[in-house]
Amino acid sequence: MNIIGPDKLIWGVEDLAAAKQFAVDYGLTPQNEHYYSALDGTGIEIRAKDDKSLPAALTTGSMLRKTVYGVKDQATLDAIKAEFTDREVKVLADGSLELVDDMGFVLGFQITIRTTNTEKAERINAPGDVNREINQPGVTKTDVPRVQSLSHVVYFVPDSVKAEAFFANRLGFVTTDRFTGVGPFMRPAATQDHHTIFFIQAPAFMQGCEHFTFHMAGPTDVVQAGTNMVNKGYQSFWGPGRHLFGSNWFWYFKSPFGCNMEYDADMDQHDESWQGREAMIGPDNSQAFLLQYREKWAPGPGGPKP
């Protein structure tokens, strides 16, 4: 099935003003009262938790109310509708589909709203392999990192085997790598991103979103955007660093969405020839390296000193 990846996450939050401010400070652009988007049009819809337009909440307190996937075309929507004869599939006014998956999460499917309106990946130069335009500084003080595209969602699920089976067998996702006893990283058929979902096995009372993230143009933007967040008083949860599975750079921040919100960049791309790996989860396998923010500093007392 030609599913591309998450187009939109719909939230029912407790503190609407805080969540909206956080979204703007993170770097998303308000398109209307509820919708905050990245450059390519993907994004998050932020509503009050008692908003009547929202699908029912899980009983765990999770604020994530719906994950909407972007698909290639109407034929894919038709195929999804035809696949799920075992449950109710609603066709909403905008033509999108809505159904509840085997874990109880509400999923939506729509012809993708993604545009190609993203920036070039960060260009780096190495001896004999020059990628950045001549006379183009790689970084300046005035650079504004821009959020490119909704990347992936990580879910706590009570049965990661069942979750994997649902996405593999019913929606055509492929497992790229796996943490033993924890769960799979999966990508849908119409993207080569290492993962758009990762499932973490957890007690039923934890079911919900562990984190979600947007792609940035490169590691510099991840670190620059994260630094901006720190300077605005937001609190880091984990990072900056670089994961091993997926090779994506990361920086996670706690958020008013009841889960972490991450920046990521430079994720591995895979096709059918990829052989999935498996490892035990833990600090050593979760990252190649981990750094920690420090206030700007330079040798010498604020001026040139030999």
Place this chain on the structure above:
Amino acid sequence: MVQSLKLTMNKIFLGVIDDFAEEQAKGFDLNHSGSDTFFIVRSKNKLFAYKDSCPHYGDTTLPWKRHHYLNNVAEYIVCAAHGALFQIENGKCIQGPCLGQKLTKVPIEISEQNEIWIDQTIIKEFNL
């Protein structure tokens, strides 16, 4: 006289009760580590102090922004990483990944003049 002076020298002044509005929280970073290590909540005219460390992983702080320890209606302490809710009076997690576990209570002292103090030995003992 000498005794009481010494006691005062062994304590760190954290402020006065009136620094806290009702149903408000505040984090403290006594070592200027860049991250608060404990926090005090004023609720129903009482003060409660806890280590700023979520029992879910035991090694990360709670708020999404400095001093934002309480939920919107100031009914619970929140860990913003995965939305855990804790009772203000006893630090017990009633929803979220650390369900049933507790925040670590930090002993503080309140003088007759409504001043809030913390003992150096507590700071050492709790690694604050």
